[in-house]
Amino acid sequence: MNRLVTVAEMTVRELLRRRGVLLLLLLMPLTFYLIRRDAYLGQSVRSLLLGVGWAVSTAALFATSAARELEPRLRLAGYRPHHLYLGRMLGLWTVGLVISVPFFLLPMLDGADLRYGGLVAAMLCSVAVAAPFGMLIGTLLPRELEGTLLLLTVVTVQMLIDPAGSGAKLTPFWSSREIATWTVDHTDAGYLSRGVLHGLVVTALLVLAVATVAGVRLRRRRHLRHLPVG
Amino acid sequence: MNADYWLRALTAELHQRRVAPDAARHVVAEAATHLREGGGDPWVVFGPPQQYAGAIVESIGTAPPPRPGPVRLHADGITKRYGRRTVLRDASLTVRAGQIAAVVGANGCGKSTFLRICAGLMSPDAGEVTVSGRLGYCPQSGGTADFLLADEHFVLIGAGQGVARGPARRAGRVAARQLGWEAGGDTQARHLSGGTRQKLNLTMSTLSEPDVLLLDEPYQGFDQGTYVNFWDQLGRLRDAGTAIVVVTHLLNQLDRVDIVLDLTPTQPSGWVAPGVRGGRP
Numbered sequence: 282m283n284r285l286v287t288v289a290e291m292t293v294r295e296l297l298r299r300r301g302v303l304l305l306l307l308l309m310p311l312t313f314y315l316i317r318r319d320a321y322l323g324q325s326v327r328s329l330l331l332g333v334g335w336a337v338s339t340a341a342l343f344a345t346s347a348a349r350e351l352e353p354r355l356r357l358a359g360y361r362p363h364h365l366y367l368g369r370m371l372g373l374w375t376v377g378l379v380i381s382v383p384f385f386l387l388p389m390l391d392g393a394d395l396r397y398g399g400l401v402a403a404m405l406c407s408v409a410v411a412a413p414f415g416m417l418i419g420t421l422l423p424r425e426l427e428g429t430l431l432l433l434t435v436v437t438v439q440m441l442i443d444p445a446g447s448g449a450k451l452t453p454f455w456s457s458r459e460i461a462t463w464t465v466d467h468t469d470a471g472y473l474s475r476g477v478l479h480g481l482v483v484t485a486l487l488v489l490a491v492a493t494v495a496g497v498r499l500r501r502r503r504h505l506r507h508l509p510v511g
Numbered sequence: 512m513n514a515d516y517w518l519r520a521l522t523a524e525l526h527q528r529r530v531a532p533d534a535a536r537h538v539v540a541e542a543a544t545h546l547r548e549g550g551g552d553p554w555v556v557f558g559p560p561q562q563y564a565g566a567i568v569e570s571i572g573t574a575p576p577p578r579p580g581p582v583r584l585h586a587d588g589i590t591k592r593y594g595r596r597t598v599l600r601d602a603s604l605t606v607r608a609g610q611i612a613a614v615v616g617a618n619g620c621g622k623s624t625f626l627r628i629c630a631g632l633m634s635p636d637a638g639e640v641t642v643s644g645r646l647g648y649c650p651q652s653g654g655t656a657d658f659l660l661a662d663e664h665f666v667l668i669g670a671g672q673g674v675a676r677g678p679a680r681r682a683g684r685v686a687a688r689q690l691g692w693e694a695g696g697d698t699q700a701r702h703l704s705g706g707t708r709q710k711l712n713l714t715m716s717t718l719s720e721p722d723v724l725l726l727d728e729p730y731q732g733f734d735q736g737t738y739v740n741f742w743d744q745l746g747r748l749r750d751a752g753t754a755i756v757v758v759t760h761l762l763n764q765l766d767r768v769d770i771v772l773d774l775t776p777t778q779p780s781g782w783v784a785p786g787v788r789g790g791r792p
Contacts, residue, residue: 359672504638
């Protein structure tokens with residue numbers, strides 16, 4: 282447990298020291314919100330949620346890329362793969378929740394007529410999905426630029442795809458969009474339950490994928506045999 | 512270069528050459544007295560510390576080397592290919608407790624690859640490695656977190672071994688001091704100079720008190736004093752029973768090691784340098 286918490290703590294420390302990146306990450310959801318504010322509040326809130334998802338995914342991507350060279354030696358120092366990826370994920374979820382707070386307050390201060398419980402659920406889904414999603418991309422793509430471009434593509438697809446189409450459910454942040462519809466348009470509870478279920482399933486699948494990839498990358502190699510000190 | 516620096520370098524040289532501790536202390540004390548009373552530049556009076564230490568060794572001899580301990584690292588028949596190019600062919604190395612092995616060879620001959628295979632960070636196409644005890648690894652570069660402080664690195668490594676924060680920090684600072692670096696500042700790793708960052712890297716690898724220590728050219732960016740401290744520290748670790756493998760291209764240091772593995776493709780791998788101990792089991 283101590284190893285898990287230590288990795289989580291160091292992830293938070295690293296991210297909080299990237300002040301420039303943090304500011305830009307906070308700017309993005311704000312821009313997403315403000316840019317659609319005059320037209321339609323619902324779209325504005327959906328964009329805000331997508332912005333939070335993008336921000337946390339990008340932070341996760343950077344944190345994962347930065348740890349790429351460090352993790353093998355931490356493995357040698359006594360960590361097991363799950364300490365490393367779960368610890369990092371815990372840290373990212375913590376940072377994600379912290380940066381979500383002002384974006385939860387923003388529509389409230391703006392006087393929007395929303396179901397605020399739904400906004401909390403949508404934010405939680407967005408953060409829960411974004412951390413393992415960014416980590417997965419960071420693990421699979423070694424360079425930050427490639428990962429960022431892939432994230433950009435996913436967010437663009439998410440923004441432009443018809444949410445009612447069957448393909449939309451394959452996009453990672455569909456859950457928060459669905460819950461946002463319940464939050465903004467006061468639709469029936471089916472939107473909320475579908476969204477929450479989607480969020481849980483996608484988060485679980487992404488965590489599993491991260492665990493698999495990290496397990497393979499940081500595995501004990503077969504050619505190496507450890508003997509106790511004789 | 513002042514007299515104190517010259518005397519420290521002489522001490523390290525005598526230690527490396529296994530001059531008996533009492534005799535070494537006596538030689539250094541005599542040299543210090545001579546310099547204090549007679550003055551003058553020690554480089555002019557005595558010559559370079561290495562040369563003077565060599566003359567001392569010829570004159571008074573060395574302490575008998577400790578018997579090497581049990582085998583700690585045994586790499587056997589390591590072969591590695593990248594596509595059609597074979598970088599390592601049937602390379603073997605055995606290192607016992609209390610020995611230093613140098614892995615040498617031309618650029619691109621697979622020195623770092625061999626070390627990464629020994630550390631279990633990379634799989635070979637053939638061969639196997641047996642390690643007894645705990646393994647420590649210091650990469651050529653990288654391996655640190657840009658936005659963390661040195662103390663936080665020590666805490667991170669310590670937690671892997673179940674060491675509490677306070678003792679991990681203290682152990683890290685003590686190990687760093689042996690390389691002539693006071694590590695307790697609030698400077699993030701990205702702001703450290705290249706040499707200091709490598710000191711952090713090296714300190715991290717020794718922090719877990721490994722039985723087998725693998726070092727991939729860890730002295731990049733070290734100044735002369737740190738370089739002397741580095742070999743001095745390797746000597747201490749060897750005397751404490753650590754098996755050390757160091758990748759190096761500085762052939763003038765080969766007299767300080769027990770085993771030399773040359774990975775240059777034109778030579779048969781696994782030869783033992785003339786006049787040094789150790790080798791294949």
